[in-house]
Amino acid sequence: MRQLLVIFMLFFVLIGQQSCSKDPDFSIDESKIMLVWYKGYPADSLHKSMIGLEWALSYIGAETTQNLYQMQVPNNQVLLDLEQLGFTAHAKEKLKILHHKLKFTEEYRRKGAIDMGRYVALILGASEHYYEFVQMPENLNDLLVKYELDPMAGYVDNSTISSSHRIIRFSDQLGLNQLFVSNEVDPISGEITEFETIDMMSNGQMRYGIFDANGKRIIGADPSKTEAGKPAKCMWCHESGIQPLFTEQSTVDGYLTYPQLYDTLYFFRFAQAAKWANLNRGVDYSKTQHHALAELLYITFMEPSAERLSLEWGISVEEVNTKLAGLPRHTHIEYAAFVNLFDREDLIPFEPYQALSVSSNVRNQSAVEVNHLQ
Secondary structure, three states: OHHHHHHHHHHHHHHHHHHHHOOOOOOOOOOEEEEEOOOOOOOOOHHHHHHHHHHHHHHOOOOOHHHHHHHEEOOOEEEEEHHHOOOOHHHHHHHHHHHHHHHOOHHHHHHOOEEHHHHHHHHHOOHHHHHHHHOOOOEHHHHHOOOOEOOOOEEEOOOOOEOOEEEEEEEOOEOOEOEEEEEEEOOOOOOEEEEEEEEEOOOOOEEEEEEEOOOEEOOOOOOOOEOOOOHHHHHHHHOOOOOOOOOOOOOOOOOEOHHHHHHHHHHHHHHHHHHHOOOOOOOOOOOHHHHHHHHHHHHHHHOOOHHHHHHHHOOOHHHHHHHOOOOOOEOOOOOOOOOOEOOHHHHHHHOOOOOOOOOOOOOOOOOOOOOOOO
16 A cells, blocks of 8 residues: 555656646757746737847848748747757857756746847847857958958047047958958057957857957957947947948048048948848838837837836736835936836846846946857
8 A cells, every 4th residue: 555655656756747847939949949928017018029030130130130020929929949040069169058048047947948039138238159159250350351451441539439539441342241350559659459340140140249459359349448338238229230431530641631531431321221121031121210229129028118027927017016115217218218226136036036137237348248149
């Protein structure tokens, strides 16, 4: 009788273990992962967020992002399939590492999905993740060797984002291949303190790199000299295009004059737009403001409202407000209509489940910078 009782107890323990770990997408196939969408602001919609997700994936090299719309499933979820999105083999392998770690979180075990905003914050807002996905070289020379830079360069001494001066160098535009290098120059000593690069990926998106004075890849630009920030801030500012000069510059001997540099950048900008028109497998570059929908995915996750947290945590708005009564709130610096927002970093002790950590700031260098690909 005692043996029979032990057998029954073992049976129920095994059944309980199976039910606790049961998850339709928690599989050995790391090329797939379920994302779940939560409404982030009054005018938000799943349709807008799908466009935002399409742009976010294109930033890390996805070429066939239109396939994303076939991956929608009920309950505001998306079964993301890397094999259908036109990623390089290298990007897929690195994304699978991230997926593996996401699937072993309590968030994924409990929900069977990862917050879409968290996913975008992880692929764009963690610089080391982004660099790996797009295969940005660790050393500047390994990038420069692939291009031939024009002997003439532009000089910028009146930047809208940098207290440094800049030497702008560029290669010819050959199809979608082109490189821009900005040498950040100390205006007093003339010493180069940093390098920022832009080149093109085959899907039409720009690839961003930031390197220190020795040409070593770094997480983000030095905030004491420039507001350029991390690659995600480059994406936000450049809007996937070659930006013209916004302020007049001095004429410096040995460099292009201000009108010459202005006209050169505009020529490259329009030539790039013409090449975008021939691309038909990815994002719609004629609607460049759609880039903001990608940014809103990480903004509403990193700086959520009580309403967004109510959906995310599965409790009422009143319960959220009670639970977080002691936390500071703020109005978004870019979207003035987004008010009474929390900072994601402040919420970590209150989250009802363990989740994969994100960098504490997506656009700028921050106290917490994650790298889950190691």
